[in-house]
Amino acid sequence: MGVNISTIQLGGCSGCHVSILDIGKELFRGEINIVHSYLLMDKVTATIEAESDILIIEGAILTNRDEKLIKLMAPHAKKVVAVGSCACFGGIACLGNLGTPFRPQKEDFDEPGHKLHPLICSPKAFINVDYFIPGCPPPADVIRDVLFALIEGKPVPEFAHTVCDECDRERKGEPPPIPPGGKWKTLLDKAPDSRKCFLEQGYLCLGRQTIGGCKASCIKANMPCEGCRGPIFLFRGFKKFTDEEKGEILRCLK
Amino acid sequence: MSKVIKIDNVARIEGHASVTLYLDKNGAVEKVEYLATEPSRGFDIFLKGKHASEVPRLAARICGICYTAHNICACKALEDAWETPIPDSARKIRELLLFANTVASHALHSFFLAAPGLLVEGASTIADLSNKYPDFLEAGMELRMIGQKISEIIAGRKVHTTISVPGGVLGILEQEKQDEVMRLLDSTGKSMKIMNDYFHRILFNRKEYMLSFGRIESHFLSLKQRKRLELYDSPLELLMKNGKVDILTPAQILERITEEEKEYSYVRHPHITDLGSENGQFRVGPLARIQNAGWDNPAFHEFRKNFGPLTQSTMGYDVARVTEMFECIRGMKDIINSGLDKDMKNVAHPREGMGVSVVEAPRGILLHQYETDNAGIIRKARVIAPTTFHQGSIERSIFEAAKTVLNGKKGVCSDEDKIKIEQVIRAYDPCMSCAGATQLRVIKKPI
Numbered sequence: 001m002g003v004n005i006s007t008i009q010l011g012g013c014s015g016c017h018v019s020i021l022d023i024g025k026e027l028f029r030g031e032i033n034i035v036h037s038y039l040l041m042d043k044v045t046a047t048i049e050a051e052s053d054i055l056i057i058e059g060a061i062l063t064n065r066d067e068k069l070i071k072l073m074a075p076h077a078k079k080v081v082a083v084g085s086c087a088c089f090g091g092i093a094c095l096g097n098l099g100t101p102f103r104p105q106k107e108d109f110d111e112p113g114h115k116l117h118p119l120i121c122s123p124k125a126f127i128n129v130d131y132f133i134p135g136c137p138p139p140a141d142v143i144r145d146v147l148f149a150l151i152e153g154k155p156v157p158e159f160a161h162t163v164c165d166e167c168d169r170e171r172k173g174e175p176p177p178i179p180p181g182g183k184w185k186t187l188l189d190k191a192p193d194s195r196k197c198f199l200e201q202g203y204l205c206l207g208r209q210t211i212g213g214c215k216a217s218c219i220k221a222n223m224p225c226e227g228c229r230g231p232i233f234l235f236r237g238f239k240k241f242t243d244e245e246k247g248e249i250l251r252c253l254k
Numbered sequence: 255m256s257k258v259i260k261i262d263n264v265a266r267i268e269g270h271a272s273v274t275l276y277l278d279k280n281g282a283v284e285k286v287e288y289l290a291t292e293p294s295r296g297f298d299i300f301l302k303g304k305h306a307s308e309v310p311r312l313a314a315r316i317c318g319i320c321y322t323a324h325n326i327c328a329c330k331a332l333e334d335a336w337e338t339p340i341p342d343s344a345r346k347i348r349e350l351l352l353f354a355n356t357v358a359s360h361a362l363h364s365f366f367l368a369a370p371g372l373l374v375e376g377a378s379t380i381a382d383l384s385n386k387y388p389d390f391l392e393a394g395m396e397l398r399m400i401g402q403k404i405s406e407i408i409a410g411r412k413v414h415t416t417i418s419v420p421g422g423v424l425g426i427l428e429q430e431k432q433d434e435v436m437r438l439l440d441s442t443g444k445s446m447k448i449m450n451d452y453f454h455r456i457l458f459n460r461k462e463y464m465l466s467f468g469r470i471e472s473h474f475l476s477l478k479q480r481k482r483l484e485l486y487d488s489p490l491e492l493l494m495k496n497g498k499v500d501i502l503t504p505a506q507i508l509e510r511i512t513e514e515e516k517e518y519s520y521v522r523h524p525h526i527t528d529l530g531s532e533n534g535q536f537r538v539g540p541l542a543r544i545q546n547a548g549w550d551n552p553a554f555h556e557f558r559k560n561f562g563p564l565t566q567s568t569m570g571y572d573v574a575r576v577t578e579m580f581e582c583i584r585g586m587k588d589i590i591n592s593g594l595d596k597d598m599k600n601v602a603h604p605r606e607g608m609g610v611s612v613v614e615a616p617r618g619i620l621l622h623q624y625e626t627d628n629a630g631i632i633r634k635a636r637v638i639a640p641t642t643f644h645q646g647s648i649e650r651s652i653f654e655a656a657k658t659v660l661n662g663k664k665g666v667c668s669d670e671d672k673i674k675i676e677q678v679i680r681a682y683d684p685c686m687s688c689a690g691a692t693q694l695r696v697i698k699k700p701i
Contacts, residue, residue, distance in 0.1 A: 011295060013687045014268045015318020015413050021362070022402055022412050025395055028381055038270070040366065042378040042673055044263040063293060092315040096296035116293045136315065137413045186307035187419040188630065191599035194426065214411075221410025222424040223417050226311060 003151045006036040006052040008073060010123065011062025011093045014039065015137040016084035020056070022140035031151070052077045054150060057123050060086040060093035064115050067126055074127040079150060081131045082123060083143060088134040089230055090122050131156060134211060136228035142213050162232050163207035163225050167216040171197040191222065198224045259667045264676050266367040268319055269686025273675070275656055281665030283656045288649040290521040294690045301635040306332050306604055306626055311416040313622065316637065317688045319362065321414045322355035322405070323615035331622040332420040333602065335609025341597040344422035345486065346589050351408055351415060352485040352613065353582040358401025359616035360575045363683045364449070365394025368572050371677045372456050390452055393445035397579070400438050407431050422599035432590050439587055446580060450553060453576045457560060467658060468568040468651035468678035471495055472535050474542035477614050481550060482588065483543070483581040485614040491546055492536065497564060504610040504621060521689045523645045524638065535646040538618025540574035553580040568651045571681040604630030615640055617683050639688035651678050
């Protein structure tokens with residue numbers, strides 16, 4: 001009895017681990033055994049190849065070590081769950097690819113150790129990921145729902161709606177495609193009206209394109225959506241990335 | 255015959271680090287290297303060319319634990335560059351967020367990361383403690399959740415709170431929300447007492463260990479503390495080993511430090527230039543803040559009674575953290591009682607300039623520096639995180655701790671010994687994701 005869980009942080013900020021801890025007491029229920037986690041237990045090196053039912057990955061592939069580590073760990077896990085935008089599609093970590101002058105040379109890459117990876121990317125480039133939970137970080141409730149569905153063998157909840165669907169601000173109709181006056185307002189300007197749609201006020205809000213499930217929490221605090229959970233068409237909830245969808249995305253990109 | 259001992263993947267810290275111990279032929283520790291094995295995620299590089307309005311929320315992503323400090327420090331640096339004042343209530347909201355984040359971060363560290371090794375020898379996770387000390391786990395969970403919930407009430411989300419923007423904050427804290435925060439704060443009494451009792455029991459039972467394990471001599475740098483805990487805005491105070499005090503501005507501290515490059519680590523080792531690389535090391539964080547404080551708080555007086563007015567004890571960090579949580583809760587209550595209005599945001603007008611700012615993150619002094627052009631585009635970004643300041647001190651503390659642990663072992667270091675040595679690293683609560691946020695360098699020595 002019991003479910004063995006491994007967690008691993010690659011190149012990231014620990015924020016997703018903090019969000020997992022935000023689940024609270026339920027995480028320390030009897031049936032969950034944490035068999036490998038650098039943040040929660042000792043003997044990290046000895047337990048890397050421990051057999052687990054669920055492997056939780058946070059962060060993007062930042063170093064050669066990260067690539068080796070997930071290739072080593074993934075075969076020992078029955079299900080692999082990518083938690084957070086970095087693990088799902090690169091996120092903030094992938095912005096590091098912009099620093100071209102600092103890219104390592106070919107000869108650095110061949111050396112052993114913790115060299116920077118030639119291309120920072122999501123772990124799905126190297127291993128098979130079963131479930132994606134995007135967000136920066138994903139809200140604790142969303143992680144809990146997915147995690148406990150997996151533990152109890154129930155269907156994993158999917159999100160097919162956007163942040164805009166969850167937002168309860170006043171909206172006149174379709175938001176104007178071009179902001180009033182032709183120029184977006186920025187967060188340096190005065191604070192937006194907390195009742196009206198950001199787009200109609202001329203502030204750039206990504207809620208219309210962004211996958212929901214966060215209960216529009218930033219918008220409720222008067223912060224326009226920054227799209228941290230990724231574009232809706234890319235993931236269609238937490239469903240596995242199927243070939244059919246890949247084809248659709250490629251069509252869109254063309 | 256000399257020997258090399260490696261501790262790969264230091265456990266229960268944020269981010270990745272390793273330790274290499276060099277022993278001489280008699281098994282005595284000769285040299286220690288503390289390796290940050292996580293290279294920079296290149297924040298200074300990709301922030302260049304971005305519009306300043308994007309910077310605070312990107313900066314928050316440097317760290318998943320002290321995101322609030324990064325978010326607010328970035329705003330403060332830009333406001334410094336453009337000489338933008340912020341409304342009084344916005345300042346109060348920022349302080350509330352910093353206090354709430356500090357409570358959550360200290361609770362995470364004290365209960366989940368540090369306590370298992372301190373309370374029960376050989377315990378590896380907080381779950382191992384739950385059979386013997388069920389109330390301890392409960393209290394830890396509750397205090398951490400209260401910190402996170404207050405962040406959620408104010409900023410809409412628990413992690414990566416990004417409502418601070420140059421010129422103020424975006425949200426308004428209505429009366430109902432203030433009452434809710436107050437209710438949460440009033441409910442902390444029991445858990446705080448349980449936590450304080452446990453840590454003082456550790457201190458009482460293992461006094462010699464707490465006072466001398468990994469003890470080193472260093473200077474201390476923090477914001478000047480007044481009658482209450484100051485995390486947001488105050489001059490910098492450099493407390494020298496000999497008790498002499500220097501008051502500095504953020505720009506002055508940048509002039510006085512050198513960031514030394516080590517061939518084995520991704521993170522530089524800063525020190526005060528004119529005092530040299532060993533003698534010029536200084537520590538930041540809870541222990542530094544408590545040294546020059548005059549808080550009116552029973553927990554603080556108890557700390558002073560146990561540790562004295564100027565303590566160099568490294569393990570004192572763990573007790574200082576607990577003491578500080580009392581002060582955070584008091585600080586939040588004071589702010590809410592002082593009243594908040596609806597004026598939260600001034601318009602920020604970008605112009606050409608350079609700004610430096612400092613706030614107290616949970617782990618200590620955090621420094622952000624930005625240079626913008628007159629359209630608000632970032633030309634240069636620089637971040638020095640608290641753990642960066644600690645690199646040299648951590649190394650010296652490991653050296654002292656390893657000397658104690660390996661004494662008489664003739665160069666044999668068992669897994670249990672390694673775990674004991676790791677405990678001293680944990681006292682600093684290092685966050686390697688922060689330390690390596692900027693200034694990537696290619697290291698020559700393979701790790």
